[in-house]
Amino acid sequence: MAAHSQPGRPNQLFRNLNSKIASIPMILTAVVIFLGGTIWTVTYSFTNSKLLPRLNFVGFEQYERLWDTPRWIVSIQNLATYGCLSLIFSLTIGFLLAALMDQKIRFENTFRTIFLYPFALSFIVTGLVWQWLLNPEFGVQSVVRSLGWTSFTFDPLYNSDIVIYGILLAALWQGTGLVMCLMLAGLRGIDEDIWKAARVDGIPMWKTYLFIVIPMMRPVFVTTLVLITSGIVRVYDLVVAQTSGGPGIASDVPAKYVYDYMFFAQNLGQGFAASSMMLLAIAIVIIPWAYLEFGGRKRG
């Protein structure tokens, strides 16, 4: 059909003009900050910028140096340990708590308020509280020792080998409430008739959970997984507050590495390279997820 059968069609640019004007902040944020900023950082990660960003390309040199830096390796190892354990524990604990909460209990609101309040607190507050609780001189260790078990040792924040578990403890305290809430919402979304049917068939409760309910909650698990993961890669404040990356560099994480190189070590190129690696880590999780969730159904 010929295009000339559209006389008087107003200029497309001015259609919905108000909407376009109102969306300028969003467009600027999306394009300039999110897209532009990301491209900028990735581009400059291939330069040897030091104190100031300079377009002096050096190829993959920054990345090579990055993977030769013991501190970065420690950060990555910490992130891997912390990430895996944090995923496993928060999903397990969150689901178990949600399952318990779903047993037609009384005081459900009270329990939910208790489990969720740490999530309202900042990572700084969380880190400082747990720093205090895990203080070997006054905290849990000293209390247990004063009860008679004098050889009891529990000082994760002062022991390089287990410091990351101390951080994990605090992170779980802060974040499992949220996972519990998401899981509970997922459980409540399951048709009550499923329970009736399972009961009629005489399937024990734990089997119903394991083989019927959990598979049905796949979308909730996936969403939660993505959320936890993107939080894990960003973990920063908690470490700063709880250990400042110590003892030594034992509890360093990538986000802190980036920050220190950008703003203290005045080695911008390293910071950019490290942050690009963080981006890569996120992409590895998000892209397959996005593909599975949306790619299959819509066009492809």
Add this chain to the structure above:
Amino acid sequence: MNANVSINKSNSVSIRELSLSFGSVTVLENLNLDIRDGEFLVLLGSSGCGKSTLLNCIAGLLEPTEGQIFIKDKNVTWEEPKDRGIGMVFQSYALYPQMTVEKNLSFGLRVAKLPKDEIDRRVARAAGILQIEPLLKRKPAELSGGQRQRVAIGRALVRDVDVFLFDEPLSNLDAKLRSELRVEIKRLHQSLKNTMIYVTHDQIEALTLADRIAIMKSGVIQQLDDPQTIYNRPRNKFVAGFIGSPSMNFLKGELADEGGKPVFKTNGVTFSLAGYETSQPLTAGRKVTLGVRPEHIQVDGDIAGEVHEAVVEIEEPMGADNLLWLKYAGHTMSVRIGGARRYAPGTKVRLAFDMTLASLFDAETEDRI
């Protein structure tokens, strides 16, 4: 293609070669429709056939991909909804929940910055016509469904427009309210005499309200005619099956010649076609479908002409009517008889088919012969 379209002066709304697609899905294609001044036109069709889409195009809420729309001889294809001289009533009422009935009615007028006394005058008039004066100070949440829909109609009324668009306005109401409001809308049309385009998938509404009915199927108008013609002379098998409840009986068979006269044969049974009006030759051997409405079959009594014999399978008494399901010549057929006449299953009955009101459709094209 010729872009110079001439439009009939007595048309209130004209739609020319209208196409609309959402991405790759084409909802309307090359649609032409002329609606006369003061006409009550009903758009009837199954769910998802594009009725609302067409209405939204006329209202200016959707932009057509191709084609033009004229209202009162003015090309409004690219006009804003407010400048088209239309009012619209929605299925879900769409009343502004935070405003009182009065504010709901006057919102459009206030937006247009009409003088206060003019607004009051128009609101009072609309409220008077629809008898909703006592409700003016209430919020929509405090109204019944029927009252809400009256207010929604009032909102179109105050705009003093030439064309009213209704998108299934009665679908959310219960059966009793629906028939009440249906009469009210008819009365409104008779007193206001403006053009109304009314979308529904309720046949009764369509048949009772319409001056003309447009039957739509997947974005294409199948037939545009007055209710009588639609009912008795459906243009194709889709229209025939769509209108009428229970639906028309369809018998698959072929035409034959018996003693120089055309007949219809199916599974060894012959129906005389005497009285069937058509301009096409009824050539023997042509595969066709015979359509007969349940009320166009006579049962027992003093029936004239050709008589067929069948067995009652199921009886469905429906008060005023009694519906018989019969087995005949390998087909299941429904027949409507008076409510007082009862037949037990298994009873043998004699049938006569009224061929003047029957329809023949080509087996392939499904068009009326």
Add this chain to the structure above:
Amino acid sequence: MDKTLTMAPSVTSATSRLEAGPQGKRPRKVLSSRNIIVYGLLGLAALYYLLPLYVMVVTSLKGMPEIRLGNIFSPPMEITFEPWVKAWAEACTGLNCDGLSRGFWNSVRITIPSVIVSIAIASVNGYALANWRFKGSEVFFTILIVGAFIPYQVMIYPIVIVLREMGLYGTIYGLILVHSIFGMPIQTLLFRNYFVSLPEELFKAARIDGAGFWQIYFRIMLPMSLPIFVVSMILQTTGIWNDFLFGVVFTRPDTYPMTVQLNNIVNSVQGVKEYNVNMAATLLTGAVPLIVYFISGRLFVRGIAAGAVKG
């Protein structure tokens, strides 16, 4: 990509289901062994969650000598509010010794405008995306949502440069801008999904009535969206108050928000550690989000479920 956008409402609707009450098997006897296990486990978990708060409170009410002698779980023998006073008015960060109060007021000055600006922008964005789509609007929105997953570290330095160019680096205004930017994805998603959930016919009716973009926003949509504004306010207030990274990157010591100042007080290497003051300071910093949390109750749950994408 359109489905990302519907992820959160499915969570929201699940939350309302969550509010509808439990559905699992019903308990038979009050004191069945099953009940004992269920309540026992829940009680134990509750203890784990409550203990840190308890320890914070009792520590902040003890004097230093008592802390050195006793154990952290024992209630104070002698309640003293001096640590609180000290934390608020005297604790030292670097050279200043005027306590957390400065950080508190900085945080107030940062949070209030940030919340207002970010919600204003996001609600208009969400409205435009829900009701006034234009060519490309979904693309920008998709970038925005994907951007929510990008680690902040990737974008921080370019923003530093932009703010420096604008002369806003190190000022509260710069930080407000940053909070508005990073709050945008989730807030826009929240509002967009809310506006999408409103009946479309309402919007159509308003357009037929001749109302334009802003008239529909202010006169039809806003009055109907109070709940979502409250949810979004809760989310933004706690989120911005709790922020540390942006505060430390984009402000200077005299405009540091409370979290940054708290961290500096507690983790400063000089001087004798005053644990009671530290805990009082920590509680003071946590007080605002905790109060918001306890007051808002279920709305908070709704908010985090809808806004969980923030991670």
